[in-house]
Amino acid sequence: MTRLVHLSDLHFGRTAPELLDPLLRAVNAAEPDLVAVTGDFTQRARRSQYRDARAFLRRLKAPWMAVPGNHDVSLDNLWLRFVRPYRRYRRFITEEMMPVKHLPGLTVVGFNTVDRFRWQRGKIRWLQMRQACRIFSESKGLNVVLAHHPFEQDPDVEKSLMRDADQAIERLSECGAHVVLSGHLHRWRTEPFLSRKHGAQVLQVHVGTGLSTRLRGQENDFAILDLESHSASIRRMIAREKHFVEDERRHYSFGENGWERSPDWPVRSEPSPRHDAPIN
Template sequence: MTRIAHISDLHFGRSDPELLAPLVEALNEAQPDLVAVTGDFTQRARRGQYRDARAFLDQLDAPWLSVPGNHDVSLDNLWLRFMRPYARYRKHIASDLLTVHETDDFIAVGLNTVDRFRVQRGKVRWMQLRQACNLLTDAPGVRVVLAHHPFEQDADVAKSLMKGAEAGIEQLAECGAQVVLSGHLHRWRTEPFLSSKFGRQILQVHVGTGLSTRLRGQENDFALLDLTIHTADVTRMVARGGRFAFAGRRTFRFGDGGWRETGDQATAGTASKAGSFSSEGRETPLEKETMS
């Protein structure tokens, strides 16, 4: 089983400093195989904000994989935005804009969906998508894609869906992607894709903001995904009482009809407990305390 911790929209420069240490602690206690960061490390792509973001990443015990978000290119420095949009991201976070992490059990591929000519709306880059499909096709284990902008969103979202989203998710389904992680909206959503031809072939997980004070009616959160080829447990962790606490878990199984939910395992007795969760015998400090 593979465990991925999914965080997004940290927005250093407009982050809650009191949540920084609890987020690092929760991520390290969870002992993930990978921390996936789906963009918006910074609020205004300034050097100090990038330095803070890098200092956060350097505290993580697990390897991490990232993609940029629309806030990670300069808004007010137009020369930098149009001529060297990713210079600071490349210097402080990741030199590549198509990122890959691969083990014997899973592959994760990160896509850059930022459009420097739009403030918020993203776009699918078809050359990059073809490269991702070459990596995903016939890859052993679980196949995961990271993107800042979602490929599908609820009807009440005011932001425009990124350009090429529907065709992009169809292509990802055809080349074997199983899970897509995204952010951008500062809201939680986890379910199979519903609006596309191959929708249920891919499970989508949007998380809100891990650290930002720009809350849009939801709490700061992140996700823990415990994955196999045929199953996905998606646990939501939210900021409560100075810690990131368990707020529910949804379980999905993959079959001939794609991903289907098999039930919510959250209970009133565990919903207020902070900490992380085990997979395949991994025991966290919280579980040791609970069991003793």
């Protein structure tokens, strides 16, 4: 079993400072094999905000990987936004714009869905999609995608969905993706995507904001995922009285019809041991 922690939308520059240490304690206490951060490290892509984000990452005990969010490119410095949009992200977070990690029984690929020419709406980079599908074709275990922008959202969401998001889910279903982790909306959602051609082949885990005060009627949260070859357990951890506690737990099994909710699936009670995997 491999354990992931999924964080998103930290928004340094507009955080609840009293949640910083509790979030770090909760993430480190989970002893994940990998921490996946799906963008919006900063509120306005300023150097001071990036420094705070980098300091946060350095306090994580587990390896981590990340993708950028729309807030991670400058809004008020137009030259930087249009000419060097990822300069500060590359300097303070990572040079990798399509990170790939291989863990025991798990392959994780990160997508950059930021569109420098739009403030909120993301975009699919089809070259990254082709590269991810090639990687997944060589994988023997579960395949996980990280993306800041969701590939599906509820009808009441005011933000625009990514262009060609439906086509992207069809393509991910065809090429063997099993789980998509995303953020952006500051809302929790965990359920399978329903592909027109392939059914419930891809499970979405969409978390809210780990630290930001920009809430959308929900608590600050993050997710803990315990993944095996044909099963997934997802726990939602929410902020309550300066602590993060378990609020919800869902279990899914993967079979002929794709992902189906399975409340009887057992959960690992102890953190997993360290693995010798290429997760630098």
